[in-house]
Amino acid sequence: MELWNGLVKAIELIVSLDPEVMQIAGRSLRLAVTSALLASVICLPLGSIIHFNRFRGKRLVISLIQTFYSVPTVVVGLFVFVFLSRAGPLGGLEILYTPTAIIIGQMLLIVPILLGLTISALSGVDRTILDTARSLGASGVQMAVLVVKEARFAVMAAVVMGFGRAISEIGISLMVGGNIRGFTRVITTAISLESSKGDIELSLALGIILIFIALVVNIVMNRIQQR
């Protein structure tokens, strides 16, 4: 039984904290966390600006953002590759095939999700709370604080969601990371390479870790949303 043997070996690799498995998993985690945090720095203020302002084409902007929720990772990968390649406009930065390139790609991938979900989170704040606050004489700043306070869990859930998409993508890591062993190899690219080579134990071990991370993310999301 290939699957059973593979599974047993995979669990051995995880339990024994195999250095290669841990290194790859750690790198995946580090890159996705960084991407999610950097995307948050951009999206939370920008989302607030979009939400709290009335301007022409606001609906269009929001539907555009939502369209990009499901942008294919390989398209983002291709886009970043074309820009970062030495023959491309940002080639002088020399960051193609480095972890930095992966972070840039993953950020671009999850910015629409974070932005869109931030806007929905802020819109989801109950109108009556705001009306009550206003009638009690709250100032603009006080109102804004109130909205953010009310929406904080939904915003956090959005960040966690972005992280989930970043850690599970493969197209960007493969195309602009290059799957270089010990440098840009992450869980998903390692699984793809190892299984195409027919070495399923390492793939399975990494797959289990990825599912475990997804599980943790899910539990955290549920906790956040239940508050």
Next chain:
Amino acid sequence: MSSELRNISRITGIILIMAALVSLVAGCSGTTGASPLAPQARLRVATTTSLYDTGLWGYLEPRFEEEYGVELDVMYAGTGKALELGRRGDVDVIAVHSRAQELQFVADGYGVERVPFAYNYFLVVGPASDPAGIKGMTPEDAFRKLMAAGGGTFVSRGDDSGTHVKEKAIWKNAGFEYGGVQKAGDWYIEAGSGMGPTLNIASEKQAYTLSDMGTYLAYKGKLGLVPIVDKGAILLNVYSAIAVNPEKVPVKNLDTASNLIDFLTSPEIQKLIGDYGVGEYGLQLFTPCAGNEPTD
């Protein structure tokens, strides 16, 4: 307060709060930066998948890194893609196996010099039952019979790699236009994958495929494929290393790139390449040829 002013103060407040929130989150999560080494300390080589899949680079990489104190980034890509990465300046050295394309690459000024460092042979592998009855034929006759008789499935790399270019050359010698071969029928499958994955696909489908000797031997244990056609002058497979030319392409690591090529052709490493895999597979995967063009 006018509504506009109110809006502005609101937004400013929000931004400040958000920024505070984010910095709090960032602070809690500790060091998250992935600090890549400076590009100068790294040398990037794009290698054909057949050299990667045999594990040869994994074997040589730490030796080179130790000797020269440089981080070697090995990327696997078919010869076509490796050449393209070289032309774009995204790699410093390419290690490939497609003579005509390599000569063109150097002639166009993208490469400094083509340095052959090892060779072996291609072979057609397939199921032991040999459904098309092509065992022992010349490559050209075997391909003609595959086309005429049917009965055999053929998996092509289909990725513009050196192996794929060789396959196209055999079809041409056998008298077929490649465009026609691609449309010849369901028996001709284009995998679009590296050598290892293509061998796995051929094994799963009990099909024939063209492989380099090294990858086939390295994968043999996992495959249900045996050598079918392994004689013919056209099957010679020469691996060369080429440093990307900084005069044509904005790369900066020519010294280190030259070191890598000297390393590959040094007597000590040539011996390691010749011995690589012999203990494990019982056969030589690569014959070293230190800078000289091998003749059949």
